[in-house]
Amino acid sequence: MTIQHRLSDQELVALLKKGNQDAxxxxxxxxxxxxxxxxxxxxxxxxxxxxxxxxxxxALWINSDRVPDQLNLSGYLYVMAKNKVLNLIRKNKFQTAYLNSLSGFITEASTATMDQLNERDLAAAIEKEIQGLPPRMKEVFELSRKENLTYKEIAERLGTSEETVKKQMHNSIRSIKHRLKESGGAAVLLLTFLR
Known part of the structure; x- marks a missing residue:
């Protein structure tokens, strides 16, 4: 048992203020x-x-010279502890709010960017497959999908039957879907407009 063990809080504080490590x-x-x-x-x-x-x-040790002389030590420590807890809670709330905000921003930005990239990649993949079609199929497909002509209008323009246009559209869509499926299935889900 050390001599400090027998000292009152006030006596310990007086020694602490002088830098006494035992106190x-x-x-x-x-x-x-x-x-x-x-x-x-x-x-x-x-x-x-x-x-x-x-x-x-x-903090008590570092700021020991500023500890008030006449004080209730347990009350003083309790107030210090409570203030540190409140500061921690404020800091955590701020960090959580900041991280949530940042996370939301990143999610929105990356989702928008991914959507743009996916649309661009899909459009490029579809265009590549369209360019790979046989010339007559490609022409029928582009007249239908890019110029929005009906099968009847395409047949009249190309001097062929409506049934032939319909068949060529069906074959071109099937060919494009098949090639896209082979190159990366996700794009096929977005090709429902090709029906």
Whole structure:
């Protein structure tokens, strides 16, 4: 048992203010469990509570020359602990709000970017497959899908039957879908407009 163990809180504070490490150790031993209990009740997190207690006693030691002479030490430590907990909660709320905001921004930006890339890639893949069609099929397909002509209008323009146009459209769509399926199935889901 050290001599500090027998000292009152006021006597320990007086020694602490002079930089006495033994007095600090006695204060720590005397109040660590009590302060931890208070902090844990507020945070309900063992690790964060230990961190707060560590900060509390570090601040007490670093600022020992500023500790008031006549004080209720347990009350003083409790107020310090409560303030540190409130600061931690504010900081965590701010960080959570910031991270949520940032996460939302990233999600929106990346979703929009991915949509643009997917649309561009899909359009390029479809165009590549259209260009790979036999010339007559390609012509029928482009008249139907790019110029929005009916099968009857295409047949009149090309001097062929409506049934032939219909057959060529069917074959070109089937060919494009098949090639896109082979190159990367996701694009096929977006090709429903080709029906």
């Amino acid at each position: 600090f150790t006695e204060i720590y031993d005397r109040y660590w469990r009590i302060m931890y209990g208070h902090v844990y009740k507020m945070l309900l997190d063992e690790e964060e509570s230990k961190d707060v207690i560590q900060e509390l006693f570090s």
